[in-house]
Amino acid sequence: MSQPEVDGRMAPRVHYRFGNEFSPANRHGRVELTVTADGGARLDHHDVARVRRWTARLDPVVWPRLLDELRRSSFPVVEVPPIPPGGTSHQIEVVGADLAGELVLARAAASGAGLAGALRILDSLVHQLSGGAVRATRDELPPVAHWIVAEPAEAGAAAGAASFGMVGGAPAYAVTTPENSFRLFSVPDGEPRGASTRSSAPIRALALGAAGARELLATGGDDQIVKVWDVNTGAELHARGGPEGAVRAVTAPVVGGDGWIFAAGSDGRVWSWRMAGGVIEERGAISGWTGSLNDVCFARVADLDLVAAGGDEGVVYVWNVADGSNLHTLSGHQGWVNAVSMMGSGRKGLLASGGADGVVRVWDLATGKQVHSLVGEAAGASGVGQTAGVTGVVFGEVAGRPVVASCALDGMLRLWDVTSGDALGAWPCGGDWPSGIAAVQTGDRSMIVTSCADGPVRGWDVAGGRLVLELTADALGGAVTALAAGRSGDRTLLATGYPDGGMRLWDAASGSPVRTHRPADGRVASVAFGLSGGAPVLVTGDATGTVRVDDVGSGEVLSVPTPHTGSVMALGFAAIGDRDVVVSGSADGTVRIWDAVTGAPLRRMLGHLAAVTAVTAGRVGDRMVVVSAGRDRVVRTWDAATGEPLHGGHGHPAPVYCLAFGTLEHRPVIASGGQDGTVRIWEAATGAELHVLPGNDGTVTALAFGATDGTSFLAVATDDDAVRVWRLPDGLLARETRLAQRPMAALFSAPDRFYVAGRSGLAVVDII
Structure with missing residues (x-):
């Protein structure tokens, strides 16, 4: 959004800034919001992975009310306490208006400084423009941002992902490509076993698994959808869709004796689901609008079931639910x-x-x-x-x-x-x-x-x-x-x-x-x-x-019939009783469990405060446990059957990107590693930290447990193209191997070796 001019001068505006994308203590990156007197707004969000930008038009009441709130505080002459060590500073700058000036304060000091009202407006605008992507803010206002346009994100291709499993009854691995597709290869000879066509969005996670006798591959990425494929037939089993952006309105009428849901939002579509027999069935979306839809409603008129929606383009559409035809x-x-x-x-x-x-x-x-x-x-x-x-x-x-x-x-x-x-x-x-x-x-x-x-x-x-x-x-x-x-x-x-x-x-x-x-x-x-x-x-x-x-x-x-609301960052397979499931972690901070064959949503686990970048699952006693970790630096465990939280492991000083389930001294354990190269081992049953392996350079990209002659080992792959094999529980380095590629996945192969997969092929790391 270019800055408007009035009589050759820059139009009055308010700048609001907070955060730091390079600080490990700051999970939400750097935020810069500009609000102008002519009703314009621009938001820049910088995090470690990318830069995102949005522009919008604001309701005419926003600018005068924002200035009124600042005047009530005597801005910019406001007494504020110093920002505590490690705290996040919030900067408000007014340019070109009668109360021009600048103030820096800690968010907690806003109420005492009389700035709570102004920050409520600014935080709500950040939340509305970003569609909730900036999770450091709360939106306490009705929708006042319209014609929101997201500029293409400045980001490179996905770093890549790989997974080991079975294809055609034989060991294999899958790996993503820079062209937003994936390829399958046999293990250990590396023969091609299949490939996908190019996806419209980067693939950031994949996993090989099974449902009964059917061998499956799950993929996920920036389109926010978990897709599951039959690797032997190439058939896509499911890819559950949903709104792309904020849902601004829902209505839930009874149509033909069954409950329905209609949801309208910022992607300009009305999505629908039918609720019958305890099952919520996705019925697709009606599109054709320009800009956000802000409200939706239902009525039965003259034996017709009608749905209407209105939005940013200033037009109201009415259509017949039975055939999807537009009536008015x-x-x-x-x-x-x-x-x-x-x-x-x-x-x-x-x-x-x-x-x-x-x-x-x-x-x-x-x-x-x-x-x-x-x-x-x-x-x-x-x-x-x-x-x-x-x-x-x-x-x-x-x-x-x-x-x-x-x-x-x-x-x-x-x-x-x-x-x-x-x-x-x-x-x-x-x-x-x-x-x-x-x-x-x-x-x-x-x-x-x-x-x-x-x-x-x-x-x-x-x-x-x-x-x-x-x-x-x-x-x-x-x-x-x-x-x-x-x-x-x-x-x-x-x-x-x-x-x-x-x-x-x-x-x-x-x-x-x-x-x-x-x-x-x-x-x-x-x-x-x-x-x-x-x-x-x-x-x-x-x-x-x-x-x-x-x-x-x-x-x-x-x-929760909708898919993830952020990029899918991690995937894995598990079994809950006699049901095979897919576990997914997302940039939206949630962990989801889906039926592997039908894609039906089963569980959604909340607790992470930032993106979930790793998931795995394993059995602890008679319970299937899901493990998740991410940018909030916490390793969490969940009961897979109920979704209830079990334990939270704290100790990582930086984001966690890898997890592995294994056995150590006859008890189930979890290994976790991330950006700082440190690997921690936790007791799965209690969440207690057992060991720390600090000697890995670079970000951890893959973990795998193995055992030879009764001795346990852990392979740790890092983005400096190294694989280190550690003996457990004493933590001695057994072997260090340099590869000619970035390792993405590791698998133990009895009796004494690890396979390591990357985009350039398969490598073998012998333990001894």
Whole structure:
């Protein structure tokens, strides 16, 4: 984004910078955000692997509110404590405005310095522009960044990956190529056994494994999808797709007796899943939009199941679920559309939309014609019109007549008669950043409920214009980023979503808390009630691109049908009971378990604070254990059957890139190695550290256990083209071999050798 000029001068702007991509203590790299007075924004994110850049247009309220927050703190003359040793500095610089200046502070000092409001806006912009990729920030605002464009990342090809396994009943290895493909070779003669075509994205991980008698290969990379192939037939068994970028809206209607999920987001597509018989089946995506989609809704009208979506291009599309045909393209908004809602009654239906132009437009779904433009004088004699962008719309009823309500960035809830277009009232939402709106029926009372990122949840009796429900910020437990209403049994519930991915349920009639759903890994951008197998579920879409289905009754996560939301960095195979599975680790910080044959998602493990770059699995007693590690420098173990965390091994001073399961002195152990060359050995059952092998130069690229004549050995390969074989448990160096290539995978072959694979072929390292 070039810097705009005003009268030959650089336009006013705010720079926000923090982090260091070269510091091992900083997991999130360096971030530089620029916000300009004309509504532009640019974000640069530097980490050790690549540089990513995004540009966007911001809602007009952002710039003045950011400056107002800075003025309240007396910026730049603010007393701040010194940054503690090892702390991360945050720099705010204002150029060209009346409060020009610069300030450097620790993030923890923001509240005491009166800068919490300004940093909340800046952190939210970082999160929204990056689609949650910069995990050091929280997004506590409704969507205010639009037309987000990600520039091509500056990154070299993937470093390469290799794996040993079986092909055609004989030992083999697979290795990636610089051309984003993979090749198969036999062991030990290195004869070609097959190859893939070029992938559209770099492959960063692969693994050979099996499911029953079928030999498989799993691959993953920057397209974020785990793909599994039958290595003997070449058939691709599965490659589960999903949103590429933030999910900004979800709806979960019942269609044809089954629960469905529709999710819309920043990739300009609407993805769908069918929930039937306890199975969530991906049904593909509808595309064709330009820019992000910001809201999606459903209604049944004239025996047709309709879905509508609106987004940054300012157009609302309506299509028929049965055949995917487009019924209407509704144009009229000036600027992006933030919110849509539909109402069906027999053969009649209406759609309401609102967005950046501050107008609520009502459309006839039979004709596609606009019925009302609700703003300014058109809002009625009271003059109740929007003065800022609309963030939510919903249909409801008052005394049997249809109404439409909206919330906007001026902090107001407004209500109109749908038939006449007359304004019925306006009430304060309680905050400047309304994030959700819902129509609620409790007994004989009709309520419109709103949520705010910086205030309470309020419910208004729209017939009498009285405030009848208020959940304070203290009761809510934090900024509310999403709101929905639904039924469970004989009562109406409200669901509130939060920046940490958590949710809470409330009794809509009394306002009493019902249940808390545990946090996940991304800001809840949208939430909806639905049905799966006749049981009520809660569906969420988050800023990382994840769709999650929770059981309303227990709060347990039932399924995450979407793929990883970051590059797939590590893969492995395992068996849980009689089920063969694939384990994957990703730059999104999650570990996932998938059915090896069908690709059905089985488990998602949360706990890592940065990218997961290594996974493996092994048996500990009668339990299958998954091991993961990555850039947060922690080695974690999980129960593969339940996904429950077991142990966390701390001690690595730098990112961990390799793991291996083995046996030492008749007990299962785990070896881990990474960027600093140090290898640590852990007891798998307890997580206790047993040994440290510090004598490896370079980054560890492969590990493998072996045993000869009752003596255990560990092969350690590093990116200085060396393989060192260590005797265990005394830690003596048994052999050091220099190769003519970068080693990528190692395998012990009885009685006394290791095979080491790389892009140039296979090498043999004898133990003695």
